[in-house]
Amino acid sequence: MIELHAWTYLLVFGVGLFAGLVDSIAGGGGIITLPVLLTLGLPPAVALGTNKLQASFGSVSAAWHYRGAGLVKFRSCGLCIVCTLVGAAIGALCVQRLDSSFLQKLIPWLLAGVVMYVIARPKVGDEEHPPRMSQHAFFVVGGLLLGFYDGFLGPGTGSFWTMLLIAVLGMNFLRATATTKVMNATSNVTSLALFLANGSVNFGAGFVMGAGQLIGARLGSRLAVTRGARFVRPIFLLMAIAVSARLLYVQLTR
Numbered sequence: 011m012i013e014l015h016a017w018t019y020l021l022v023f024g025v026g027l028f029a030g031l032v033d034s035i036a037g038g039g040g041i042i043t044l045p046v047l048l049t050l051g052l053p054p055a056v057a058l059g060t061n062k063l064q065a066s067f068g069s070v071s072a073a074w075h076y077r078g079a080g081l082v083k084f085r086s087c088g089l090c091i092v093c094t095l096v097g098a099a100i101g102a103l104c105v106q107r108l109d110s111s112f113l114q115k116l117i118p119w120l121l122a123g124v125v126m127y128v129i130a131r132p133k134v135g136d137e138e139h140p141p142r143m144s145q146h147a148f149f150v151v152g153g154l155l156l157g158f159y160d161g162f163l164g165p166g167t168g169s170f171w172t173m174l175l176i177a178v179l180g181m182n183f184l185r186a187t188a189t190t191k192v193m194n195a196t197s198n199v200t201s202l203a204l205f206l207a208n209g210s211v212n213f214g215a216g217f218v219m220g221a222g223q224l225i226g227a228r229l230g231s232r233l234a235v236t237r238g239a240r241f242v243r244p245i246f247l248l249m250a251i252a253v254s255a256r257l258l259y260v261q262l263t264r
Contacts, residue, residue, distance in 0.1 A: 018050055019218045026064055026219035030226025034072035034191065035234045035242055037168025038249030039065065039223075041256045047215065056212055059205030063216035066202050068223030069195035075231040076188035087189060090149035091196050097157025098197035102204045104162055114163065115261065121166045121254035124173050128247050135176045135183035135246075136239055143178050152178075153193070160197035165257055168194055169250045183239040183246060191231075 025046050033039025043064060047057040076082050084091070128134060141148075152174055160167040168190050175186035205211055234242050 014050060014212075014215055019214070022046065022050075022064075022215050022219040023222040026068070026222025027226040028222075030068040030071070030223035030228075031230035031233075032226075032245070032249065033065075033068055033168070033223075034075075034227040034230030035187065036246040036249040037166075037172065037187075037190065037194075038253045039068060040165060041253050043219065047212075047219075050215065052212055052215070055205075055208070055210040059202070059208070059210035060212045060216040060219075062198055062202040062205055063211050063213070064219035064223050066195065066198040067220030068227040069191055069198050071224045071227040072231045073188075073191040073195045075228055076191055076235070079188075079231075079235045081185055081188035081235070082192055084192065087149065087192060089146060090153045090189075090193060093150050093153025094157035094160075094193045094196045095200050097154040097159075098161035098200040099204070101158035101161025101163075102201045104158075114257070117163065117166055118254045118257040118261070121169060121250055121257070124169055125247060125250050125254065127173070127177075128243070128250070135181075135186065135243055138182050138185070139180040141179045145179060148174075148178055156193065157197050157200075160194070161201050166250070166253050167197070169246070169253065172246060183242040184234060187234060187242055187246070188231075 025043060029039035029042040032042065040061060044057060044061045047060055048054065052060060073082070077084060152171075156167060156171055156174075159170070171190040171193055172183070172186045175181045175189055176183065179186075181189065202211075
């Protein structure tokens with residue numbers, strides 16, 4: 011394990027706080043935290059495992075706060091939690107055996123499609139509408155597929171969850187964000203367990219950044235609850251653009 015300088019813990023705490031605040035509102039915190047962990051000199055596998063550790067603090071904190079605000083009930087989405095857990099475990103196992111290059115090339119364009127959809131429909135997610143698919147069927151299909159993707163690759167998972175919950179189940183941005191955080195927490199903790207089993211986690215950086223995530227996620231989810239869906243939408247759009255741009259930049263500069 012790489013030893014980090016004392017000043018870097020102040021840095022990772024601040025990064026975790028900011029990422030937790032943004033991620034709890036609109037997702038995309040990983041594009042802030044992962045590059046920082048890699049810049050500190052952590053090997054890629056350790057950086058990924060450490061990122062899952064700190065992200066678990068933020069997603070669990072945000073999910074718990076949204077639950078307390080009455081925006082999501084763990085029991086009502088229990089089936090989705092189970093399917094997401096199974097999908098994430100399979101994805102995390104497959105990433106060690108399968109080539110992820112195809113998905114890495116495809117995901118930025120899918121995210122760009124999400125951005126264009128939100129721009130073309132400026133009122134999408136402002137209000138709820140009747141679901142276009144039964145909740146149980148969506149929870150099984152969405153949980154397995156998006157859980158798998160989060161365990162296998164990860165970037166943009168929150169954006170895909172939020173957009174599908176709005177488009178298919180008819181939720182507004184705020185309820186969709188709350189449900190997304192529950193699923194993010196599930197896949198983060200599942201993937202983290204596998205990284206821990208391989209010893210690919212830097213606990214010092216992970217816990218300090220996680221402490222920042224706890225505070226940031228609490229602040230961000232509180233802002234989202236008090237400001238409502240219209241506040242969440244532009245931040246969601248901004249983060250979806252940022253994640254897509256980051257992935258495209260990585261591809262083009264390799």
